[in-house]
Amino acid sequence: MEPVELVKILLKSAAFEAGDTIPVQFTCDGDNVSPALELDNIPAETVSLAILMEDPDAPSGTWTHWLVWDIPPSATIEENSSEGILGKNDFGTILYQGPCPPIGTHRYFFRVYALDTKLELPAGSTRPEMLKAMEYHVIGSGELVGLYSHPALT
Template identity: 85%
Template sequence: MEPVKPVKIHLKSSAFDAGETIPEQYTCDGDDVNPGLELDNIPAATVSLAILMEDPDAPSGTWTHWLAWNIPPSQTIEENSAEGVLGKNDFGTILYQGPCPPMGTHRYFFRVYALDIKLDLPAGSTREQMLKALEFHVIGSGELMGLYSKK
């Protein structure tokens, strides 16, 4: 039996357009709250959503800023929200921590996954644990990339 190819979810934000600068309020130079996200084309069979935000341009390798799972399926993830179960980011905290590059302009990828299950993971689990748990359960996914340079 062939694995199901995930549906493409259209992920966008009213705060910034794909490939554009993430506004300061969503970074360490501002309020450090997550931007609102809008999802279109979520598969009907979605049981939960998972989110991952990371910076592949960090000096030490890809840096995780935000991860959450078991978010109820919805067209919107509100600004400054803590929906679902939060994982541990690479700052060592269990919350959203926005862009804060030490130098230069970095890319920040927001990824959303539509899952056919709820993940059986405790709060504070790592990126690797979340990605392993969602393997074989992704029925849709989307991505939004924004840029940021520290002030």
């Protein structure tokens, strides 16, 4: 059986360019709301989308800030979006928690996944539960990386 080639989804935000600083309003130093995300090249077979935002530079290892699934593929991911079902982040909350590095500049990876099914996980499920449910269902993905450090610490 041939391996399935994943479609590359173009993921961007009007709030910041890839590799640039994430504006304060989307962080713990600001309003702590999720940025609007723009998706292009979503596979036609997509049944739902999932988003994962993580900080791989956290002292304790990769830190999950936001996870949401069962987003309709036609949805517009607005600022402070409430589309989809939210999972439990590593802060122990079921909501978006923006960048808040303890020291230095950290990278924040926003990843979107096109799925050939709905995950139908209950709200508050964890990253490992989400990733397990996504196994064998990802048909496309995209990534956007932003940077952040506390203004007072730079």
